Amino acid sequence: MGINAPDRYERFVVPEGLQKISIEKDTKVTNAATFTLQREDHTVGNLVRMQLHRDKEVIFAGYKFPHPLEYHIFIKVQTMGKKSPREAFDDSLSDLIMELDDIRSKFQSEAQQRRDMQH
Amino acid sequence: MLSNRRLPDLKIRDLRDDYCEFELSNTDVSMANALRRVMLVEVPTIAVDLVEIEQNTTVLNDEFIAHRLGLIPLVSTAVHHMKGPFDDIGEKDFTDVELSLHVLCTSDDTQDVTSNDFILDHQHPEVYPVGYSDSRMQSEDAERPILIVKMRKNQELKLKAIARKGIGKDHAKWIPVATVTFQHKPQISINRALMDTLDEKVKEAFVDASPSHALSYNSVTKQVEVTETEAYMYDGEYEKMAQELHHPDLITITQSDNEFIFRVEGTGVLSVEDVIITAVDVLTAKLRNLQQALPPPEQNEGEN
Numbered sequence: 001m002g003i004n005a006p007d008r009y010e011r012f013v014v015p016e017g018l019q020k021i022s023i024e025k026d027t028k029v030t031n032a033a034t035f036t037l038q039r040e041d042h043t044v045g046n047l048v049r050m051q052l053h054r055d056k057e058v059i060f061a062g063y064k065f066p067h068p069l070e071y072h073i074f075i076k077v078q079t080m081g082k083k084s085p086r087e088a089f090d091d092s093l094s095d096l097i098m099e100l101d102d103i104r105s106k107f108q109s110e111a112q113q114r115r116d117m118q119h
Numbered sequence: 120m121l122s123n124r125r126l127p128d129l130k131i132r133d134l135r136d137d138y139c140e141f142e143l144s145n146t147d148v149s150m151a152n153a154l155r156r157v158m159l160v161e162v163p164t165i166a167v168d169l170v171e172i173e174q175n176t177t178v179l180n181d182e183f184i185a186h187r188l189g190l191i192p193l194v195s196t197a198v199h200h201m202k203g204p205f206d207d208i209g210e211k212d213f214t215d216v217e218l219s220l221h222v223l224c225t226s227d228d229t230q231d232v233t234s235n236d237f238i239l240d241h242q243h244p245e246v247y248p249v250g251y252s253d254s255r256m257q258s259e260d261a262e263r264p265i266l267i268v269k270m271r272k273n274q275e276l277k278l279k280a281i282a283r284k285g286i287g288k289d290h291a292k293w294i295p296v297a298t299v300t301f302q303h304k305p306q307i308s309i310n311r312a313l314m315d316t317l318d319e320k321v322k323e324a325f326v327d328a329s330p331s332h333a334l335s336y337n338s339v340t341k342q343v344e345v346t347e348t349e350a351y352m353y354d355g356e357y358e359k360m361a362q363e364l365h366h367p368d369l370i371t372i373t374q375s376d377n378e379f380i381f382r383v384e385g386t387g388v389l390s391v392e393d394v395i396i397t398a399v400d401v402l403t404a405k406l407r408n409l410q411q412a413l414p415p416p417e418q419n420e421g422e423n
Contacts, residue, residue: 008289013205020412037409043156044405050149054123086416093410095124097403099150103143104399106129110141111392114134 011071014038032078033085041065045073051092057083137385144378151301151379158299158398160287164195164388165246167280174277177268188280189292191234191265192249192388203284216246216282224270233264249387295394297384303374305351313369314343329356
């Protein structure tokens with residue numbers, strides 16, 4: 001490894017003592033919080049942000065990947081108040097998981113159908 | 120609680136071992152791009168990660184050969200029940216596959232050292248270079264093996280190569296695909312009324328404006344037709360021609376923001392179907408992991 005380069009695995013291995021997610025409430029804005037996700041990038045950042053935008057309770061959702069050598073992202077969420085930012089974040093993850101399940105089963109049944117046709 | 124989930128659709132157009140084309144619709148670009156990114160750098164495969172060189176008298180230095188060995192694609196179906204070096208490892212888990220190689224050139228002619236010269240790990244014979252055929256029973260129609268180095272008389276190469284599970288984020292040698300792309304489905308609409316005012320010759324010229332040939336001229340009906348929507352490359356040539364004819368409304372081309380065409384090309388390391396399914400699983404696991412890691416709600420939440 002180069003002398004002045006970080007180890008490659010640092011990009012995806014959460015170091016000991018660091019939490020995968022931490023939430024920090026905004027001190028000036030009500031119902032707003034910033035989530036820090038360790039060892040994540042645009043893949044999850046943009047996905048979660050766009051899902052949060054679909055939530056009518058969410059006023060603002062944005063993500064930031066501060067630097068290519070800082071292996072974490074920030075997701076900022078502000079809600080109307082019926083839901084806490086944490087709940088909105090949790091819901092968005094559940095929705096995405098369901099969507100992915102859907103994609104998986106649709107792909108598999110399509111692939112199966114093709115195999116059946118060949119036989 | 121009302122769910123805000125999307126209801127995506129998926130249609131497979133072509134599915135072979137090393138190529139897949141499918142259409143994903145009723146979802147967002149963020150989902151399409153997340154899948155693309157995961158397929159590229161987060162689907163694990165097996166590649167040579169550590170090389171112990173015992174004897175190397177070839178013209179290439181040790182590091183050079185080690186790097187080449189890393190880039191040789193290894194059939195990675197075993198990756199699903201293998202652990203990576205950064206995972207929690209139990210007693211029954213295995214992380215290393217040991218390939219070895221020993222070639223001594225005794226002939227006066229130049230000798231090739233190739234991926235076929237590998238001696239497989241007898242505990243894991245399912246891990247072998249793509250296109251591998253044992254050098255002792257080589258047939259004529261076998262795939263040409265991957266060249267590692269060329270030797271002259273009395274040169275020797277003896278080494279042990281340890282293959283491990285890894286992801287493309289760590290090093291590009293673990294990327295399971297040659298390419299993964301998605302494109303927005305183009306939407307082309309021709310203003311019929313306006314098009315009819317044009318001369319036959321002009322219509323024919325209009326069709327040839329873009330080298331993508333998304334449009335064609337039907338000489339029987341004397342109409343310009345959209346025949347190859349997806350061939351369109353967003354080169355802007357039709358719009359430019361419309362502009363030049365002083366009819367900017369002649370044609371409108373937009374890209375659909377909820378229909379995506381994916382093209383995945385494999386390398387032989389994993390079947391493309393496996394890559395796609397694993398990518399969905401990896402992304403799901405990532406989100407599940409986040410959900411579990413979410414700190415519990417605070418007691419006084421809801422007060423503000």
